[in-house]
Amino acid sequence: LGSLVMLILVMIFRPHFAFLGSTAADQIVNAHILFNVLILLAGLPLAGFVYRASEKIVALGTKPVPAASLDVVELSALNESALDVPSQALANATREVVRVCETIEIMLKRIIELYESADADKIKALAALDDRVDRKHAAIKLYLAKLTRNALTEDEALRCQELIGACVKLEQVGDIIVRNMLVHVKKKFERGLEFTDEGWAELCAFHSSVLANARLAFNVLVSRDPETARQLVLEKDRLRDREKETSASHFVRLRDGTAKSVETSSIHLDTIRDLKQINSLLASMAYPVLEERGLLTGSRLKAS
Structure with a gap:
């Protein structure tokens, strides 16, 4: 496009090219260099606009990178150093069981949504939550088993049993959601x-x-x-x-x-x-x- 514009200007104004060189060959080479310099100078004010436009065009074909999930790292309240102080250890175990409760609540919410709209990714995500429940259930039971090696008061022993019992029940709830209800979901959608x-x-x-x-x-x-x-x-x-x-x-x-x-x-x-x-x-x-x-x-x- 720049070459075409320059050609039109030359045809209109018919300038003398003697200043570009004494021979035709020199004039052609120097004219080409001068032309590139003029194009460069003309393009400098537009460089920022072209750069931003290029970034947007490239971004259109690039898949967005998802933000790192905060769920990737599973925090644990089961501090081994607290086992020598039963009241603290029981408080830690309670916090961890509460996290299992939160996961079960999420599973309960999601399973009914899957009855309306299910796909492989959603089903896989729900199954992953059950795996999390199983891991935490095993960790809590092991932690409380270690705690019972210490001398506990009657109330502490009862609370320990209560937390283990709650954890077992929560795991069973997770299993019902994944092994039973999720099967119903798949059956519903496979059969339309x-x-x-x-x-x-x-x-x-x-x-x-x-x-x-x-x-x-x-x-x-x-x-x-x-x-x-x-x-x-x-x-x-x-x-x-x-x-x-x-x-x-x-x-x-x-x-x-x-x-x-x-x-x-x-x-x-x-x-x-x-x-x-x-x-x-x-x-x-x-x-x-x-x-x-x-x-x-x-x-x-x-x-x-």
Whole structure:
């Protein structure tokens, strides 16, 4: 383009080229050098603009590098040096069990989302969370086993057992989510099945109740508040009644011959069963607190 512009200017103004050299060859060489110098001078003001434009063009074809995940490093509260002080060691173990609770809460939230939209990456991510639960469960049990080698008071020994029991139950919850509910998710999408609007609403409501009870259970583990523990066991009984209502509604839809209900019947009922089992495991985390105060008979609250 620059050469074309220069040619047009030469044709219009017809300058003398004697100053470029005494021979035609010298004039051609020097004219070429002069032309490049002029192009360079003309382009300098535009250099910044061209540089920025080039950066943007290159960036269009470059995949963004994801920021380093804060989850890559798993912190641990299980300080070995605290084992000689049981109260500190139990506090450390409690912190670590709380982290397991947080992971289980994330898993509970994500599993119901997968019933609506699932892909290989999301399924893999959920399974990875269960692996994290398993690792922390093993580490906590080992830590508390080491702690029991020391002389513990009766209260410390009971708290140690309570934390181990809670950790076992949390691991079982993780296994139900991954080994049972995730299988239902895969089955649903592999077969292209859809819940009825009523059935899906029932599942979501049931799941919401279980998630709310999970949060109560996690609070009881930390606070050991008897009133919260009592509320959790009462909610377990209410959920059992809700399960009966949900199953009855589902069978009504089956009886009416609703096609979607027939196709998704086993997934619907199995999911309700799994959620109920998860709820029972979480509710049982309240039992040690209630038993200490004589408020529990078996798995039932004593009459007030």
